[in-house]
Amino acid sequence: MYAIMTVTGADRTGIIAAVTSALAExxxxxxxxxxxxxxxxxxxxxxxxxxxxxxxxxxIQDRLNPVAEETKQAIRIQSEALFTAMNEI
Incomplete structure (x- = not known):
């Protein structure tokens, strides 16, 4: 399955490392x-x-929730099909 994940918030050290490590797990x-x-x-x-x-x-969202809290980011994941449907004109 394909999905789209967004990560947004104030910049700080370690965001990419924290997110990608959780995904790798x-x-x-x-x-x-x-x-x-x-x-x-x-x-x-x-x-x-x-x-x-x-x-x-x-x-995946449950695993990333602590990462979001730790890094002070908003992290969301949704199926690519839903993301595409919501963003088509």
Whole structure:
């Protein structure tokens, strides 16, 4: 399954390391990533792939919630199909 993850908040050291380490623990593969800094504000969008039989979107979000709290970021994940449907014109 493919999903889109967004990470946003004030920039600080260790955001990328914390997020990618948590994803690696769940065997979630990062297929594509874009990140930017603007006036001290960090934004990262990841396209990820994982085996639905091994883990779920909820399990990934549950694992990333402590990371979000620790890094003071808003981290959200949703299926790529839902993300695409919500963002099509």
């Amino acid at each position: 769940l065997e979630v593969n990062i297929v594509d990533v874009s990140q930017t800094l603007m006036s001290g504000y960090f934004t990262m969008i990841l396209r990820v792939q994982f085996d639905e039989a091994a883990t779920s979107l909820k399990a």
